[in-house]
Amino acid sequence: MNAQQKNLVTLLAAALVAGGLGLYAYFGVMQPEQKENQRKEAEEKVFALNTPGETGTDKGAPPEPVFTWLSVEVPQGKTVMELKDNTWRITSPISARADKTEVSNLLSQLSAAKFKATLEEKPTDADLERYGLKQPRGTVTARAYVPDAQGGGAEEPSRQRSTTIYLGVENNFDGSVYVRREGDPRVYSAQGGLRIVLLKHTNEWRDRVVFPVEESSLLRIEAKARRNAFTLERATTEKPWKLVQPVELRAASEQVKKVVSALEGYRALAFPEPEQEQKVRQALEKPLVQATFVRKFGGPVRVRITELELDGMKQVFALSEWDAESVLSQVDSLALNVLDLEPKDFKDRKALAFAVRDVARIVIHPATPSGDTISLVQAPDTGKWEVASPLVGNAKQFKVASLLGSLEKLEAAALGESNPKNWGKYGIGTTGRGVTLQDAQGQEVARLRLGTEVKGNPRRLWARGSSEDVLEVDKSAIDALPLALTDLMDGAPAAAGTP
Structure with missing residues (x-):
């Protein structure tokens, strides 16, 4: 055996010894210590649901029960x-x-x-x-x-x-x-x-949620309170809400969300004692407020709220029933008013009801007959906006997008007369300053007509939008709209008129 072979044998022997020592250290010392630590930890726990020494599938600590x-x-x-x-x-x-x-x-x-x-x-x-x-x-x-x-x-x-x-x-x-x-x-x-x-x-x-309703899951709301009654509905959870009773009108989605959220936020203050329960249930047979919430999934949620005197003081109780659940509880007296709403409380303050994706043509009407009408059309092949009149050219795409976005979000600062017989007294006619939005077939999608200043408030204008209500819109919101040709057209001449 030469010197090189002797060195190799020596290295192999040393490796075997080191390996043996390592195995001894693990199986003889470390593994028993781990088991002992796990046993001690299990014994220290008040609720020791693992058997002392029990290991997981990887021989480590067992999973938590x-x-x-x-x-x-x-x-x-x-x-x-x-x-x-x-x-x-x-x-x-x-x-x-x-x-x-x-x-x-x-x-x-x-x-x-x-x-x-x-x-x-x-x-x-x-x-x-x-x-x-x-x-x-x-x-x-x-x-x-x-x-x-x-x-x-x-x-x-x-x-x-x-x-x-x-x-x-x-x-x-x-x-x-x-x-x-x-x-x-x-x-x-x-x-x-x-x-x-x-x-x-x-x-x-007990869970103190009294009214388990979420606006995002509802398709219909029927409510009858002390002074008012109403019915709201929509075809799908993605569609906007409509008030269908006592009158038909477009309902403000944010207002519906606000009402449902307010009701959902109430929590049980207490639960009636067994000896009180029969009296409470009898009072709920003639509730002051009753409502049905039709959900997309699951059965309807039926709610009844009443007020009665118990132990010498007036208390308000609510009963909610849905699927196999029923919750009878005492609630804050303000819960009686959440659903006591008039039709006007649901009116949408958005001036125009339209979707930007439906608009393929924009017509901006001048304030006077002598002014230029500006027309913008969307190219069907590229989707880009072009100016069609009074000049022809490329439109500023971001300005047109800004105009449509602002019109979609424009809200009335206040609501005036509903369905007036004479729009002319507000300076609003079939012609005059405003914006008309059309689809690809030339059908009107929405139209904003602007009138005179609101009497006593020169910072507002009368307006007519998608509803039959007279609107008050802020002048500043209208002035901020890009309605001039110089705003909307690339390379428009500086002398171009504004509506």
Whole structure:
């Protein structure tokens, strides 16, 4: 064997020794330490739903259990909650949706809660009495499952876990709470936050959303209040709203959103006691407000609101029913007024109702017959705008886009007379200053006609748009529109007239 071969053998031997030491270090030292750390961490957790030493599919730490069932028994009462179709529900003593935030806070506490210290290894009855655990102040049972690599396992028996914790009295010195765990005789102390989050009456676990309606999902709204009644509808959730009762008119989408959002924002102030419920339901048979919200998906949401005197004071109650759900609760008295609206409250203040994509021709009418009418057309092949009269040439594309965008957004500062017999008294006729928008076939899409100054307010002009209401528009908004040929045409002569 030559020197080179001897060196190679020596290197191989050294590598084998190093590898053996590495394997020993991992399997003999590191792996047992990891297992011991995992065991300690599991024992330190108040809700130890993983078996000590249990590992995940990759031999690492096991995945966090997914809670599916909770029973909380405290002096305020016993409440059972269950995860159904990814939604937490109270199943006892009532059937109701659970509050997402409250349940989320509870689950966070259960997942993170750890023992602060072990106080008694083998407590006597006297010890248990002293810690408030002889007759526990609260009992919490949690069920969960340990998910597999794909996140499943909810129905697999081998992955099911359950544990029960008993709560004692509070330690007045540091606010901690004394606890015991099912199957474990020891007495521990734990952070007081766990006790605080658990001490709730069943009603405090309930979802306080009273009116589960979202404007984006609605197709029809029928409402009858103390003074007014109305019906709104639209063909699809992408279409604009129309008021169809008591009169027909184009409804302002933002106003409908505002009304629905205001109603949706109310929360239950309280829930009637069992001995009060019958009286409340009787009053709701003749409600002061009733409404039906037809949704795109699911059944309609039916709402009734009434006012009655309980315990010597007037209170307002609401009943919402949809699908298999029903919520009866006390609400703020202002809820009575949200749907008590007149037709004028829904009037759209937008001057013109059109979509920019539908416009293929723009005609700008001059203030006087002697002025030049400006016409712009959109080339069907390129989509670019061109000036057709009084001169022919290329249009400033961004200026035309600005004009259409401004006209689409133009809103009335105020609404005047509806469907007047004489538009002439406002300086508005069939001709005169204004803008007409047409489609590719030459059909009128929308037209803005401008009149004289509003009497007593020289900063506004009378106008007529897509509705039959007299509009007041701000002069500044009209002056900002690019309506002159020099504004709209590339290379327009400086002497070109303005409308």
